[in-house]
Amino acid sequence: MKRVRGTGRGSVYTPSDFLDVATRTAVDQALSRLVKSGKLRRLARGLYDYPKIHSQLGPLSPAPDDVAQALARETGSQVQIAGARAANALGLTTQVPAKSTYLTDGPSRRVVLGKRVVDLRHASPKHLIAPGSPAGTVVQALRHVGQVRAADVAQVAAHRLSPSDKHTLATSAYQAPAWMRSTLVSIATAGAPGSDG
Template identity: 75%
Template sequence: MDQPSSSTADKIIARAQTRGRGSVFTPSDFLDLAERAAVDQALSRLARNGKLRRLARGLYDLPKIHPRLGPLSPDPDHVARALARETGSKVQIAGARAAHLLGLTPQVPAQSDYLTDGPSRRVVLGKRVIDLRHASPKHLMLPGSVAGTVVQALRHLGPTRAGDVVRIAARSLSAADKKRLGASVRQAPAWMQRMLLTIAAVEFDPR
């Protein structure tokens, strides 16, 4: 009776190790290995044995280990993508995190906001909050891309700092990302469209 569960656990930890430390998982990432009940049982066993870490209900990781600090907190983006895979959803960095990733705000936000076309979910990991909010398609432009992050940074900072976003995005986005922005500009709010067209029109500068 115990052997199938052990075999499933071995397969799960082997896959987790292949993906590397810092990877985040949900049971759906392993449903090709066994039935859901067996996967859930194996994940619980691996967490009890310290081979995986349980972050929240149905959410696990293989943490990176710092030589002095021990297990490190997971990357919020990895958590968000794992939750999106669980429901087959798209996800996009939003809010202050989008602005921070573009270098527009120096402070790392305590709350990491994401938009998704799937269900909303909030995960609290110590002092960090990872918040996925369901959004309509008009608010979820170019999900999962750098171009989409630019749109969300603009939305977060508003017209008063739009020039800063334009300068950074025009310099750093690839030609392909700029083309995607230009092609999607009609989905954006009216005040944002001119900004996106300006970014799309600047030739790519790889520096």
């Protein structure tokens, strides 16, 4: 519980987050006790959170990103937000999708949290470009909106990405589908010395 309090309310865990403290059996028993006492909440099999509490609404749902990160930590895999969620993260859409889709190099898994769904889908390396980074989010947003709105993505991403994220984008652009590459390169070079951005 000391570690849980240290990470703060809203944090999401799997038993593997505590295996440096005790054996798997002991960790499972401790988590079970903490759920029974109401200190932690069990979200799904092997998935727990220390919920934020709202004065009127009571315990709040965890952030989908935190759920995805916890599942990825357990399998030692990487995750990347994808689809409508990536477009929303960049501010290209105001719609918050009920289903949060993530691509992962680990196993596929779906967790239902009330009305929201966190969906981890196993993807091949060519679909996981710069996973877990803002550059990776740009690639996924571009894939979601398509060639028609590529200029919109470029405009937003050119201002949003830090120089190091732009560098990541430039070095991984070759992995992207051919239609995306010129857009990714233009984002990566926007505002760079020698450009008029």
